Amino acid sequence: MVEGVTTFIQATFNGLLQGIIYAAIAAGLSLTLGVMGIINVAHAALGLLAAYLGWSSINLLGLDLFTSLVIIAGIFFVIGVIIERVLLRRLYGEEAWASLLVLFGLMIVIEIVANLIWTTTERVIAVPWPAALELGPFRLSTTRLVGGLIMLAAIVAVHVFLTYGRIGRGMRAMAHNRDAAEILGINTDRLSMILFGLGVALAAGGGIALGLIFPLTPQLHTQWLILAILIVVVGGLGGLPQTLLAAVGVALVETWTGLYVSFRYVDVVLYLVLIALLWIRREGLAGSRERSL
Amino acid sequence: MALGVLVVVGVLGGGLLISSRAILSTLTTLFMFMVLAQAWNILGGYGGYLNLGIGAFFGVGVYTVALLEHNFGTPLVVGVMAAAVTAALFALLIGPPTLRVRGVYFAIITLILGFLMQRLAFNLPFTEGAVGIFLSPLTSDANRTARIFYFVFVGLALVTTLAVRRMEGRRFGFALVAIREDEDAADSLGVKTTSVKVSSLVVGAVLAGICGALFAKWITFIDPDAAFPLNTSIDPVLMAFFGGAGTWLGPVLGAPLVVLLGEILRVSFGGLGIFGRTGIPAEVARLVFGLILMVVALGARRGLMGLVQPRKGTRSGV
Numbered sequence: 001m002v003e004g005v006t007t008f009i010q011a012t013f014n015g016l017l018q019g020i021i022y023a024a025i026a027a028g029l030s031l032t033l034g035v036m037g038i039i040n041v042a043h044a045a046l047g048l049l050a051a052y053l054g055w056s057s058i059n060l061l062g063l064d065l066f067t068s069l070v071i072i073a074g075i076f077f078v079i080g081v082i083i084e085r086v087l088l089r090r091l092y093g094e095e096a097w098a099s100l101l102v103l104f105g106l107m108i109v110i111e112i113v114a115n116l117i118w119t120t121t122e123r124v125i126a127v128p129w130p131a132a133l134e135l136g137p138f139r140l141s142t143t144r145l146v147g148g149l150i151m152l153a154a155i156v157a158v159h160v161f162l163t164y165g166r167i168g169r170g171m172r173a174m175a176h177n178r179d180a181a182e183i184l185g186i187n188t189d190r191l192s193m194i195l196f197g198l199g200v201a202l203a204a205g206g207g208i209a210l211g212l213i214f215p216l217t218p219q220l221h222t223q224w225l226i227l228a229i230l231i232v233v234v235g236g237l238g239g240l241p242q243t244l245l246a247a248v249g250v251a252l253v254e255t256w257t258g259l260y261v262s263f264r265y266v267d268v269v270l271y272l273v274l275i276a277l278l279w280i281r282r283e284g285l286a287g288s289r290e291r292s293l
Numbered sequence: 294m295a296l297g298v299l300v301v302v303g304v305l306g307g308g309l310l311i312s313s314r315a316i317l318s319t320l321t322t323l324f325m326f327m328v329l330a331q332a333w334n335i336l337g338g339y340g341g342y343l344n345l346g347i348g349a350f351f352g353v354g355v356y357t358v359a360l361l362e363h364n365f366g367t368p369l370v371v372g373v374m375a376a377a378v379t380a381a382l383f384a385l386l387i388g389p390p391t392l393r394v395r396g397v398y399f400a401i402i403t404l405i406l407g408f409l410m411q412r413l414a415f416n417l418p419f420t421e422g423a424v425g426i427f428l429s430p431l432t433s434d435a436n437r438t439a440r441i442f443y444f445v446f447v448g449l450a451l452v453t454t455l456a457v458r459r460m461e462g463r464r465f466g467f468a469l470v471a472i473r474e475d476e477d478a479a480d481s482l483g484v485k486t487t488s489v490k491v492s493s494l495v496v497g498a499v500l501a502g503i504c505g506a507l508f509a510k511w512i513t514f515i516d517p518d519a520a521f522p523l524n525t526s527i528d529p530v531l532m533a534f535f536g537g538a539g540t541w542l543g544p545v546l547g548a549p550l551v552v553l554l555g556e557i558l559r560v561s562f563g564g565l566g567i568f569g570r571t572g573i574p575a576e577v578a579r580l581v582f583g584l585i586l587m588v589v590a591l592g593a594r595r596g597l598m599g600l601v602q603p604r605k606g607t608r609s610g611v
Contacts, residue, residue, distance in 0.1 A: 039401055087591065097343040100400050101534075101590035104345060108527065108583030112576045222408045229401065264416050271409045275402070 007259070010138045015255030017141070017148030018213065019248030024151040025206030025224060026231035027158065027243050028199035034237035035175040035195055038088065042103045044224035045110040046200050047207025050076055051216055052114055054208040055123045065127065069150065069208055073201045080200025081193045088196070089189070107221070115218040122215035125208075147209035154205050158198065159240040171195055175237075223267070230274040301451065308443045317439050321511070323552040324446035325504050329525065330532035330544035331453045332500035336493040337530065338538035339466060341473030342392065346403035348525030349410045350380045350498040354505025355520040356414065359426045362510075369431065373506040380502025381495050388491040407526045414517035425516030428509060442511045449507075453500060458541035469493060473539070501525075524579070531582055534589045551582070 029043045050072050057068040083106070091099040129146070132139040162168035170191050173181040182188045210224065227250065235246030250270070257266050311317050333347050354376035361367035361375055391402045414420045431438045460466040468489045471479035480486050505525075509515050528551060529544075536547025558578040 041401075041404060087587070090591065097341070097400060098590050100343060101530075102587050104404075104527075105583045105586035105590060108523075108586065109580055112580040112583065115576050116580075226405055226408060229405065267412045268416055271405070271412065274405065275409070 006137050010140070011255050011259050012252065013138070014141050014144050015252045016248055017144035018255070019251030020148040020152050020155075020244065021144070021206060021209040021213065022227055022231060022251055023155055023206075023240075023244040023247035024209060025203055026228040026235070026247050027155055027240055028202030028206065029228045030232045030235065030237060030240070030243050031162075031202070032196055032199040033232060035171050036088075036192055038099055038103075039229075040103055040199065041100065041225065042107040042110060043199070043203050044207075044221040044228055045107045045114075046076065046079070047203040047210065047224060048216065048218075048221040049110050049114060049207070050204030051125075051207040051211030052118050052123065054211055055118070055125050055216060059123075059126050065125075065146070065208075065212075066150075069205060072208060073204045076204035077197040077201040080197035083200065084193045084196035089192070111218055111221065118216070118218065120217060122217055123211075124215045125211045127212065141213070143212040147212045151205060151209050154202070155240055155244060158202065162240070167191065167194060226271065226274065230270060230277075233274060233277045304447055305444075308440060308447060314436065314439050317443055319552065319556065321439070321443045321446050323548055324443070324450040325508060326528055326532060326552065327450040327544050327548035328446065328453050328500055328504050329529040330536075330548055331450070331457050331541075332497040332504075333529040334457065334533045334538060334541075334544055335460070335469070335497050336490065337497075338533050338540070338543060339461075339469035339473065340490060340493055341539075342490060342494075343400040343530075344403045344494070344497070345400050345530065346405070346407035346526050347497065347501050347529055348521055348523070348527075349403070349406045350383060350501035351505035351508070351525045352410050352414065352520040353380050353383050353498075354502030355509040355515055356420060356505075357502070358506040358509040359428060359515040359520075360419065362428050363421075363426045369506075369510050372510070373503055376502045376506035377499045380498040380505075383502075384495045384498035385491070388494045389487070392490040392494065393487050404526075407521065407523075411517050411521035414520060420517070423516055425514055425519070428513045428515065430513050431510055438511075442507065445507060446504075449500075449503070454541060454545055461541055465489065465492075470539070527582065527586075531586055531589075535585070554578070554581070 025044065025047050029040060032038050032040050032043075053072050053075075054065075054068050057063045057072065058065060063071075087102050087106070088099050091102065127143055127146075129142045131142060133142050133145065162171060170181065170186045173184070173186055174188055174191055178188055207224070214220065231243060231247045231250050234250060235242040235244075253273070254266050254270060257269050261269070307320070308317070311320070329347060329351065333344055336342050337344050357376040357379045358367075358369070358372035361372045362369075367375070387402065387406065391399045415422050431441060468479065468484045468486075471482070471484055472486055472489065476486055505520070509520075512519065532547035532551045533543050534547070535550055536543035536545065555578045558581055
């Protein structure tokens, strides 16, 4: 009985930390969808690419986790800016599927590049700490703890930036009405670039943190993408706190399903929840139906 | 017209004369993908609703035939009909809720659906998971079997293309184009938009399901990777866009171009090492396809047909 309780608390706490890591990758998706109305299907693939770069930088170059994380997130901010400027900018006036198709192509390209460079061999990011932290009767995963805390800090920082900064106010105005924001003197082109860069940088950070807890394979991004979409659908586009809450919820459902039902049904349960939610929330996700005209 | 007859005669004659099984197999794949591209084209090309998971319907067809034969020894003809029915039911299940909503929702749901079906095939108790299912070959003579499947897929491609061409000038085709160009206007002019969209999804799903059913019997071994490969979802989109989405000729031009390009890439990169690795031809072809998809989406989005028929009029968004 006591052992059951211990297992539950331990699993729940690890699930909680995993949820924070999920939130990082979902937050970027939620930002770009909420403000720019673009569902970045290459989002998780970019995160996976960052995770692989993290693996190379930590395992091969011997850099430490924090340095790698900062450098790679910086690089991916620039990559995001370039994607927005080169690929998406010219498609704003077009139908939504044009940008979706471009990002879909990008997703394929990234997956293949990852496959060519890092092969299908599982890659595990090496960390210098012991795998678990003994805390009385509980065993906590150190990678989850470190990854979770860094991502929590990152999410809080982005949230503060978006809530109180001048750029953040501009972005919220843009989310409500891009044309009106432009007329009122907001440089929406520049904001879109920064925003997309921020989204991709979050994907990179989240990807590296996920790389700490899962072995990397080139097709893993499809599962991450579905997780991120699931979290965005559960949390809505209200803001990062909701995304964080939704991510933790999803991770706990995942943990408890694995613990009490069966590990092989985790994906099935999550996907079915997602499809059910997409049906239920099909009009509520982007706010209202009119907004997506 | 004369050119069309010439092409058909060439294709039929080729099927009789070609003795290399490898070439015949490539051509069979080509015609199978032509059917898939045409199936995608109805809702995706004419209707403008991006389906990124037509492979899910293909896989449903694959597993319907495989499971029926594996468990009950059902003959292929019955299996194909059953596959058409299951694919249609599947489309009816996901079509109405997703297609009632505008925008990119449908694309996202179909994308997820493709991933989901593969995970289900791995995890459900009755699909044999990663172990896979062996089917008996259609005939004992492998050459004869290869030729039969070639003609079956050629016939299917011909019938599908003619049907789509006929649809182009009919009420249904005009309704789809109206939905693509301006769904609100179409709706207000009395087009039953949801029912038109769902019907085209079902027709496309049935075609994909039939392709999958025949494919299962053709390759005789089925596992989740064989039934739900990413390329059955991507390549039809690429072919339709490459040739010209929303025209009956688009998939007819696009399918050979993409298959040909794939073969050229396979041959020319087959011996080369990239990033110090050799023997990775399939991935390189896919990489190039991904790049082409991006370019197509960015620029000449109406494909080769767009070069022939310039787009009429311009639209401005709100």
